[in-house]
Amino acid sequence: MHLRPATLLTAILAGLILLAPVTANAATTPTPSPTASTGTPEKNPVVKGPNITVTLKDVKGGKGEPVPVPGVKLTVHKDSKTGEELGTQTTDQAGRVSIGIPGNGTYVVELDPKTLPEGVKLSGNGETTKTVQVKIAAATFVQFQIGAVVVKEASFGSKLIDASTSGLKYGLIIALAALGLSLIFGTTGLTNFAHGELITFGGIMTYMFNRGLGLPVIAAGALAVLASALFGFAQDRGMWRPLRNRGTGLIAMMIVSIGFALLLRSVFQYTFGGSTKTLSQYVAQGRSDYGPIALSDKEVAIFAISIVTLVVTCIALMRTRLGKAMRAVSDNPALSASSGMRVDGVISSVWILGTALTGLSGVLLAINQQVNFQMGFKVLLLVFAAVTLGGLGTIWGALLGSLVIGLMVEVAPVITLWGWHPVPASIKDVGALVVMILILLVRPQGLLGRAQRIG
Amino acid sequence: MDFGTVIDAAFSAALGPQAIVFALAAIGLNVHFGYTGLLNFGQAGFMAIAAFGLAVSVVTWDLSFWLGLVIALGASVLLALVLGVPTLRLRADYLAIVTIATSEILRLIFGAVEFKDTFGGSNGLTGFASTYRDLNPYNSGLDIGVVSFSVNDLWSITVGWTLVGLGCLLVWALMRSPWGRVLKSIREDEDAVRSLGKNVFAYKMQALVLGGIFGGIAGIFHILKQGSAVPTDFNTTFTFYAYAALLIGGAARVLGPVVGSIVFWFLIAGLGSFFGQATSGTDPLIPDFIMTNTQSSLIRFILLGLGLMLLMIFRPQGIFGDRREIAIDAR
Numbered sequence: 001m002h003l004r005p006a007t008l009l010t011a012i013l014a015g016l017i018l019l020a021p022v023t024a025n026a027a028t029t030p031t032p033s034p035t036a037s038t039g040t041p042e043k044n045p046v047v048k049g050p051n052i053t054v055t056l057k058d059v060k061g062g063k064g065e066p067v068p069v070p071g072v073k074l075t076v077h078k079d080s081k082t083g084e085e086l087g088t089q090t091t092d093q094a095g096r097v098s099i100g101i102p103g104n105g106t107y108v109v110e111l112d113p114k115t116l117p118e119g120v121k122l123s124g125n126g127e128t129t130k131t132v133q134v135k136i137a138a139a140t141f142v143q144f145q146i147g148a149v150v151v152k153e154a155s156f157g158s159k160l161i162d163a164s165t166s167g168l169k170y171g172l173i174i175a176l177a178a179l180g181l182s183l184i185f186g187t188t189g190l191t192n193f194a195h196g197e198l199i200t201f202g203g204i205m206t207y208m209f210n211r212g213l214g215l216p217v218i219a220a221g222a223l224a225v226l227a228s229a230l231f232g233f234a235q236d237r238g239m240w241r242p243l244r245n246r247g248t249g250l251i252a253m254m255i256v257s258i259g260f261a262l263l264l265r266s267v268f269q270y271t272f273g274g275s276t277k278t279l280s281q282y283v284a285q286g287r288s289d290y291g292p293i294a295l296s297d298k299e300v301a302i303f304a305i306s307i308v309t310l311v312v313t314c315i316a317l318m319r320t321r322l323g324k325a326m327r328a329v330s331d332n333p334a335l336s337a338s339s340g341m342r343v344d345g346v347i348s349s350v351w352i353l354g355t356a357l358t359g360l361s362g363v364l365l366a367i368n369q370q371v372n373f374q375m376g377f378k379v380l381l382l383v384f385a386a387v388t389l390g391g392l393g394t395i396w397g398a399l400l401g402s403l404v405i406g407l408m409v410e411v412a413p414v415i416t417l418w419g420w421h422p423v424p425a426s427i428k429d430v431g432a433l434v435v436m437i438l439i440l441l442v443r444p445q446g447l448l449g450r451a452q453r454i455g
Numbered sequence: 456m457d458f459g460t461v462i463d464a465a466f467s468a469a470l471g472p473q474a475i476v477f478a479l480a481a482i483g484l485n486v487h488f489g490y491t492g493l494l495n496f497g498q499a500g501f502m503a504i505a506a507f508g509l510a511v512s513v514v515t516w517d518l519s520f521w522l523g524l525v526i527a528l529g530a531s532v533l534l535a536l537v538l539g540v541p542t543l544r545l546r547a548d549y550l551a552i553v554t555i556a557t558s559e560i561l562r563l564i565f566g567a568v569e570f571k572d573t574f575g576g577s578n579g580l581t582g583f584a585s586t587y588r589d590l591n592p593y594n595s596g597l598d599i600g601v602v603s604f605s606v607n608d609l610w611s612i613t614v615g616w617t618l619v620g621l622g623c624l625l626v627w628a629l630m631r632s633p634w635g636r637v638l639k640s641i642r643e644d645e646d647a648v649r650s651l652g653k654n655v656f657a658y659k660m661q662a663l664v665l666g667g668i669f670g671g672i673a674g675i676f677h678i679l680k681q682g683s684a685v686p687t688d689f690n691t692t693f694t695f696y697a698y699a700a701l702l703i704g705g706a707a708r709v710l711g712p713v714v715g716s717i718v719f720w721f722l723i724a725g726l727g728s729f730f731g732q733a734t735s736g737t738d739p740l741i742p743d744f745i746m747t748n749t750q751s752s753l754i755r756f757i758l759l760g761l762g763l764m765l766l767m768i769f770r771p772q773g774i775f776g777d778r779r780e781i782a783i784d785a786r
Binding site: 421429437 | 544547567754760764767
């Protein structure tokens with residue numbers, strides 16, 4: 001059984017938001033024995049003032065709801081494992097300990113593996129210590145996990161199925177953003193380095209509507225997509241259209257978009273802060289089985305929403321008048337203009353559609369994982385890779401490229417050759433990027449791009 | 456508000472080691488982008504491979520420092536060749552994406568926990584700079600009011616500005632040679648150059664290698680001046696900042712990248728120090744609800760992004776450049 005970090009993290013974060021400044025968390029598997037070991041306290045109250053609070057929860061490999069792990073001894077040391085001991089506590093029925101600390105600094109949380117209930121083992125490398133940087137003055141929320149992955153070694157087949165499922169999910173989320181990028185590139189020729197920030201925009205807007213205005217996540221997501229579309233429209237009218245009319249070159253515009261990306265990312269960090277935050281709903285969800293694959297409800301929703309959106313968008317591009325106009329402008333702007341199309345109007349619609357799709361990918365990414373000011377920046381290169389791989393500016397290419405990239409990212413770490421991992425799990429993006437470069441070597445125009453003489 | 460500190464921070468950064476790293480990297484980008492029109496967005500990759508070439512040679516393989524330098528520069532040449540073969544035949548935007556991807560691949564591999572034994576993981580490598588430090592002839596630091604440098608920094612800026620000077624001399628000499636004129640014509644019209652019987656691919660490759668070597672020198676200097684090679688230093692943002700520095704000074708000008716880096720760091724450090732002071736203390740100049748001390752460090756990056764946009768829109772040639780000489784209309 002293989003446990004994805006996303007599920008784990010969401011499980012961890014579930015009980016954590018309301019807790020004190022620093023919360024350490026451990027997820028363990030398999031199910032702990034129902035009877036708590038002797039000496040388990042009824043309830044550990046969260047200490048007033050600066051403290052480190054740890055909630056141990058068994059995510060049971062992502063199946064079912066997380067269960068607290070009581071009766072585990074945790075110790076907090078100052079500076080290092082051998083440093084001054086600040087307190088020891090045993091987790092209560094809610095799996096919680098709370099130990100007061102003197103103030104800012106470095107702390108090491110140590111878990112006594114001998115006190116773990118029978119059948120429960122630390123996952124990952126079985127690390128029993130975790131170092132925490134406490135910066136209360138800046139109100140930074142430090143989140144971490146003690147070990148993470150299920151101990152039981154899964155068969156290659158089930159790992160492959162799991163990885164392919166999450167790869168497809170990731171690929172579909174990327175595909176939404178890639179389609180947006182590809183549409184905008186096709187019609188305007190702009191290689192938009194600020195595209196990652198448009199993804200982040202969707203995620204952050206969802207967070208704002210959800211946590212700020214208290215709307216349910218679904219409503220917040222819908223509003224975030226609208227806000228993204230509006231943002232795209234404003235961006236085109238306020239910036240890109242005037243630049244096109246001035247006759248600014250494409251490379252100059254590309255560099256303008258780099259500046260815009262730096263600007264937006266810093267503004268996001270300024271307003272949203274540097275920490276990673278979660279939405280109020282659908283954070284930790286257990287998985288249910290659908291044949292050989294296990295999916296949580298939100299993952300089913302992500303699959304459904306992205307597939308429906310992509311299909312509808314593609315049909316619209318193929319069948320509707322506006323869709324045909326978009327493809328015509330993408331093909332040859334000058335000819336479209338001389339045949340009487342309002343090219344500027346079409347480009348405006350492309351921006352609206354493109355940023356709405358990209359915003360939706362940000363919303364889904366936020367629901368799938370968490371919200372961070374650079375969530376989009378981190379995906380940007382994969383989106384670029386997907387679009388380049390499929391063929392710059394082609395619609396089907398963007399979709400195909402995204403699925404290839406998404407699958408490569410998740411499946412590559414699972415593959416072993418003669419006991420050797422070609423792509424280590426900690427750098428799984430590398431495989432996808434290498435594949436992109438290799439495919440470009442053979443087919444410089446991308447998988448579905450039109451061949452043209454270049455260089 | 457202590458403006459003395461602001462001025463000191465600004466000037467020290469503008470003349471200090473960090474500006475030199477940017478100047479060297481930007482000289483390389485100038486050869487790529489300014490003179491040849493190649494959109495290399497992976498300069499951080501050239502820096503990283505040279506930096507880790509040196510660090511791994513000395514720390515992991517226990518070779519001598521000087522042999523390490525040779526390996527480091529050899530690695531950046533090799534990267535240029537490996538990158539050049541597939542990408543130089545591609546359109547400009549493909550080249551940009553492949554180079555940016557390569558630089559990320561390198562950074563991720565150097566920082567991967569699985570290769571910790573070779574590359575030191577996310578903490579990187581240390582303990583390779585002793586030969587460099589031992590060569591330091593200075594005994595004390597420098598503090599003349601407007602600028603202040605520690606004894607190590609003083610040695611670094613001596614070495615660094617010498618390298619920058621030599622680099623500029625080399626670029627100046629090369630670009631007024633027939634070889635340099637071919638590069639500039641490739642930037643203007645590749646097909647015309649090809650029709651004159653020149654091997655465009657070979658010229659582009661030579662330019663890529665030359666600029667890559669400058670990137671490599673920048674990477675080596677970067678890890679020597681701070682004594683540690685950390686993978687996260689070589690992220691893509693670095694390349695973008697180096698582009699910003701190049702464009703401020705003016706592309707396709709010998710001194711453009713140097714002046715650009717000085718101005719870039721003057722502004723970054725000056726603004727950082729100004730807003731840092733304006734938001735610190737019990738009664739800050741800017742009230743807490745508008746800007747906290749943590750937020751103040753971001754203002755300069757917001758302004759940097761805005762500045763880069765405005766620069767590219769209204770004055771793409773930067774301070775020194777000639778508008779007709781910038782390869783911004785190419786595709």
